[in-house]
Amino acid sequence: xxxxxxxxxxxxxxxxxxxxxxxxxxxxxxxxxxxxxxxxxxxxxxxxxxxxxxxxxxxxxxxxxxxxxxxxxxxxxxxxxxxxxxxxxxxxxxxxxxxxxxxxxxxxxxxxx
Amino acid sequence: xxxxxxxxxxxxxxxxxxxxxxxxxxxxxxxxxxxxxxxxxxxxxxxxxxxxxxxxxxxxxxxxxxxxxxxxxxxxxxxxxxxxxxxxxxxxxxxxxxxxxxxxxxxxxxx
Numbered sequence: 001x002x003x004x005x006x007x008x009x010x011x012x013x014x015x016x017x018x019x020x021x022x023x024x025x026x027x028x029x030x031x032x033x034x035x036x037x038x039x040x041x042x043x044x045x046x047x048x049x050x051x052x053x054x055x056x057x058x059x060x061x062x063x064x065x066x067x068x069x070x071x072x073x074x075x076x077x078x079x080x081x082x083x084x085x086x087x088x089x090x091x092x093x094x095x096x097x098x099x100x101x102x103x104x105x106x107x108x109x110x111x112x113x
Numbered sequence: 114x115x116x117x118x119x120x121x122x123x124x125x126x127x128x129x130x131x132x133x134x135x136x137x138x139x140x141x142x143x144x145x146x147x148x149x150x151x152x153x154x155x156x157x158x159x160x161x162x163x164x165x166x167x168x169x170x171x172x173x174x175x176x177x178x179x180x181x182x183x184x185x186x187x188x189x190x191x192x193x194x195x196x197x198x199x200x201x202x203x204x205x206x207x208x209x210x211x212x213x214x215x216x217x218x219x220x221x222x223x224x
Contacts, residue, residue, distance in 0.1 A: 004155075034212060043117070043204050043215035044156065089155050100146065100169065101213060103155030 003027045004092050006104035014112050019077040021107050023090030026071065030092040034101065035064060035075045038087045047088075048075070080111045115139060117216035119205050125222045126195055133191045134219045138207030145188050146213060147180055148204040149173065156204055156215075162188060195223045 005024045013019045021035075031052035036044035050057040050064045050073070057064050063076045077084055087108050091101040118137040126132050138145050143164050148156035159178070161169045164185035174180075177195075182188040192199055200223045206213040 036215075041217075041220075043119075043206075043217045046212045046214060049212055091155070100158035100161060100171075101156075103157070105153065105155050 001026075002105070003030075004090055004102045004104040006088075006090055006107050008107050009105070010108040010110070012110045012112060013080045015082055016079045019075075019080045019084065019109055019111070021075040021077075021088050021090075021109065023073045023075075023104055024071055025073075025092050025102075027092070027094075027102070028071070029094050030102075032093045032095065033064070033066060033073050034091045034093075035062075036089045036091060036103075037084075038089060038106070044089055077109075080109075082111045082113050085109055085111050117205055117207050117214055119203075119216035119219050121219055122217060123220050123222075125224060128197060128223055129194055131191065131193045132195060132221065133189055134203055134205075134221075136188045136190070136205030136216060137186075138188070138205070139209075139214060142207035142209045142214075143185065144208045144210075144213075145182055146206045146208075147188070147190050148206065148215075150202040150204060150218070151200075159190075192221075195221075197223045199223050 034049040035047040087106045090104040145162040147159040150156045162182040202218045206215045
């Protein structure tokens with residue numbers, strides 16, 4: 001049972017434009033959400049997170065939006081850069097720093113120069 | 114380098130052999146996790162330690178798998194009698210009540 005879903009396996013965006021990656025979840029107990037970025041042959045790298053008490057968190061070019069009623073979150077990257085090309089995973093947990101994260105299947109972002 | 118370190122990076126083994134992986138977490142982190150990732154999937158939780166205590170194990174962790182974290186520092190993950198279905202990337206992560214930071218992983222290939 002996939003509790004965190006990323007329905008778009010891939011996304012291509014022109015350099016300088018906005019990248020929007022989407023994630024849906026089914027478990028209403030999730031209250032902490034994270035985005036990780038993964039390059040080939042490397043482990044996931046933490047990017048940005050958001051608590052369920054917020055609906056937006058921004059860090060430089062990266063912004064995560066949370067819509068609890070829709071059980072949906074999104075990651076916006078503006079402006080997109082070729083170095084952003086990677087696989088992006090959405091993850092969720094029941095408690096911040098809890099014992100395990102539930103990951104989506106990932107979205108491969110390609111930023112075209 | 115103060116990140117999470119995993120060894121070896123790659124392991125090729127014959128079916129039926131035992132393998133052991135090591136993880137050195139970020140030194141101030143008391144929580145340590147093992148995840149497994151197969152092609153086209155996100156990481157899947159295997160087990161979790163808080164200090165030296167193994168507090169949770171996933172149903173994915175069969176009896177052939179054992180993990181330890183002696184003295185609450187580094188951790189080892191052993192797979193006995195490996196099967197081809199064990200081929201995957203094994204990821205270790207550590208945290209201290211905040212976001213989990215991952216190592217580069219150990220890619221296991223069972224032939």
